Amino acid sequence: MLNGYSTVRVDGRKAISADIIEGRTENKYNPLPWVGEKVTGVTCPTGLKAVAGTTLTCTGKGEDGQAVDIRVTVVRASDRSVTWKFER
16 A cells, blocks of 8 residues: 555655565565575665556575575556565
8 A cells, every 4th residue: 555654756656665665575575495495684776666567676685695686566556556576
């Protein structure tokens, strides 16, 4: 949901703040054999614009300490909400 707590502006458009994307991605990222049990320290360079098709690459660390790039994409967006996904 886009509200005063989760919304920022990126290039003049509504966006989900980077800290929301980081926290949700870190909590929901499914373990993969080459990553290990979990990904930590997820950071995103900016908020995710509320525009369908917008992509952003966040970075986390696997259990082995290696960087893991996580591509985040907006699937749907309206004035009130954004549906997004991340790729593994």
